[in-house]
Amino acid sequence: MPAKYLAAFALLALPLVSVSAQAKPELQMNMTAEKEVTVTENGKKAVKRVPAQSSAPGEVLIYTLNYKNVGDEKATAVNVDNPLPNGTRYLANSASGNDAQINFSIDGGKTYAKPDQLAVQKAGKKAKAEAPDYTNIRWVLGEVKPGQSGQLGFRAQVE
Numbered sequence: 436m437p438a439k440y441l442a443a444f445a446l447l448a449l450p451l452v453s454v455s456a457q458a459k460p461e462l463q464m465n466m467t468a469e470k471e472v473t474v475t476e477n478g479k480k481a482v483k484r485v486p487a488q489s490s491a492p493g494e495v496l497i498y499t500l501n502y503k504n505v506g507d508e509k510a511t512a513v514n515v516d517n518p519l520p521n522g523t524r525y526l527a528n529s530a531s532g533n534d535a536q537i538n539f540s541i542d543g544g545k546t547y548a549k550p551d552q553l554a555v556q557k558a559g560k561k562a563k564a565e566a567p568d569y570t571n572i573r574w575v576l577g578e579v580k581p582g583q584s585g586q587l588g589f590r591a592q593v594e
Contacts, residue, residue, distance in 0.1 A: 459506050459507070459508050460504055460506040460508050460509060460510035460511075460579070460581075461504065461505050461506035461510075462502055462503070462504055462505075462506075462510055462513065462579065463502065463503050463505050464500055464501065464502045464515070465500070465501050466498060466499065466500045466501075466517075467486070467498070467499050467501075468486070468487040468496050468497070468498055468520075469484040469485060469486055469487055469496070469497045469499070470484070470485060470487045470490065470494055470495065470496055470497065471483065471484055471485075471495070471497070472485055484497065490593045491593060492593050492594060493592065493593060494592070494593045495526065495590055495591070495592050495593075496520075496523065496590065496591050496592075496593065497588065497590050498517075498520070498588055498589050498590070498591065499586055499587070499588045500515065500517065500586065500587040500588065501584065501585075501586055502515065502579070502584060502585055502586075502587070503582075503583070503584035503585075504579040504580060504581050504582065504583050504584075505581075505582075506581060507581050508581060509578050509579065509580045509581060510576075510578060510579040511577070511578045512577070512578075513575070513576040513577065513578065513579055514573055514574070514575055514576075515535075515573065515574040515576065515587060516544060516547075516571060516572075516573045517571065517572050517573075517574075517587075517589075518543075518544060518570065518571045519569065519570060519571065519572070519591055520591060522593060522594050523591035523592060523593055523594060524566070524567045524569075524591060524592055524594060525539075525566045525567070525569045525572070525589060525590075525591055526566060526589075526590040526591060526592055527565070527566035528566075529588075529589050529590035529591075530572055530574075530587075530588070530589040531586075531587065531588045531589070532574045532576075532585070532586070532587040532588070533585060533586075534576070534577070535574040535575060535576050535587060536574070536575040536577075537572065537573070537574055537575075538572075538573045538575065539553060539564075539569045539571065539572055539573070540569065540570050540571035540572075540573070541553050541555060541564050541568045541569060541570055542570065543570050543571065544570065544571040547571070547573045550564070551563070553568070553569075555568050572589055574587045
């Protein structure tokens, strides 16, 4: 290719490279489900968390969502929405997440609010929603810087 065409090609290619290399946030997430079991080690009983391969009615499952911004720009206004797994009910006051505002939904994730703002109809009357009424959890993180990671979690009981 003649040098004059090569130079023109290089100039045309530069904007394409800079567009594809723009900074952007990228959150990676994974979720684990565990349960606590009592084991005997060295003659002493201890409680350990193990992966929840199976579950039975009444058991409490511990859900942990790990997140990390693997992008090269901060993520802002981050909402992490999570439906409660089928066949479980949320255990009151078990949602956690450092620096996260935690809201709940009672309508399958259409709307979210703080617990004291949620109401349901019970026996034809408006009543304060309770933990078993929750269908979804939302963590509002605000911003997640590049390389920053964290954990969110909750407990649910198998029905």
